[in-house]
Amino acid sequence: MEFALYNGLRTAAQPKLKAVCEHCGGNVVAKCGSKKIWHWAHTTVDMCDSWYEPETAWHRHWKHVFGEQYSEIRITKEEGYHIADVVNKNGIVFEFQNSSITSDVIAAREHFYGEKLIWVINGESFKTNFIIYDDEFTSEWNLKILNEFESLQNYPAF
Numbered sequence: 001m002e003f004a005l006y007n008g009l010r011t012a013a014q015p016k017l018k019a020v021c022e023h024c025g026g027n028v029v030a031k032c033g034s035k036k037i038w039h040w041a042h043t044t045v046d047m048c049d050s051w052y053e054p055e056t057a058w059h060r061h062w063k064h065v066f067g068e069q070y071s072e073i074r075i076t077k078e079e080g081y082h083i084a085d086v087v088n089k090n091g092i093v094f095e096f097q098n099s100s101i102t103s104d105v106i107a108a109r110e111h112f113y114g115e116k117l118i119w120v121i122n123g124e125s126f127k128t129n130f131i132i133y134d135d136e137f138t139s140e141w142n143l144k145i146l147n148e149f150e151s152l153q154n155y156p157a158f
Contacts, residue, residue, distance in 0.1 A: 001052075001083070002060065003072055004028045004040040010068070013038045023074045023083055024048030049083045051109065053099065058122050059085070062096045075113070082112055091116055098122045 003010045004019035011019065013030040019040060021028050026048060028040040037057055042048065063071040066086045073087040086094040093113045097120070110117055 001028075001040050001072055002055070002063065003068065013040050021048055023072075023081070049081070051082050051105075056098050058098050059096050062086075062094075062120060066094070077112065079112070082109075084113065093117045094120055096120045096122075 001021070002012055003022065004013070005011070005022045006017055006019040010022060011017070013032055015030060015032040017030040019028050019030070020026070021040070021042060024042075027043045029043055030038070031041050032038045037055060037060055039055065063085055066088060070086050070088055073084045074081050075084055075087070075093070084093045085096045088094070093116055095109060095113070095117065106119075
């Protein structure tokens with residue numbers, strides 16, 4: 001996690017600091033090495049959010065786009081709480097996903113966060129799987145599809 005309570009203030013991790021998790025109240029320690037992104041880590045094995053995943057620079061960048069006041073927001077419901085990556089001023093939850101997750105995890109998050117959820121997926125690793133067409137091609141393609149549907153009107157319904 002990027003922020004914890006240090007002397008009662010929401011603070012980013014800095015070398016040699018110890019603080020308190022603003023979500024569960026557990027003790028956290030700053031991890032500020034040279035190989036991983038600086039973050040706070042719980043001092044016990046227990047994670048305060050079962051959906052916790054390590055963050056990459058890509059993930060952190062997107063949270064910074066929205067600002068600290070909207071990042072790492074705890075959402076509490078009857079079934080418990082989870083920490084959303086971002087919740088904007090209109091209550092829209094943004095989940096930034098840089099690694100693969102199972103369909104069960106996706107469904108659980110969508111159920112918990114509800115209709116006001118937007119997934120932002122890092123497509124860098126699979127962008128070559130898509131073909132981007134220009135406007136001229138797509139307008140012709142749309143016309144061909146419309147013609148195909150019109151020709152299907154002559155067939156009986158199944």
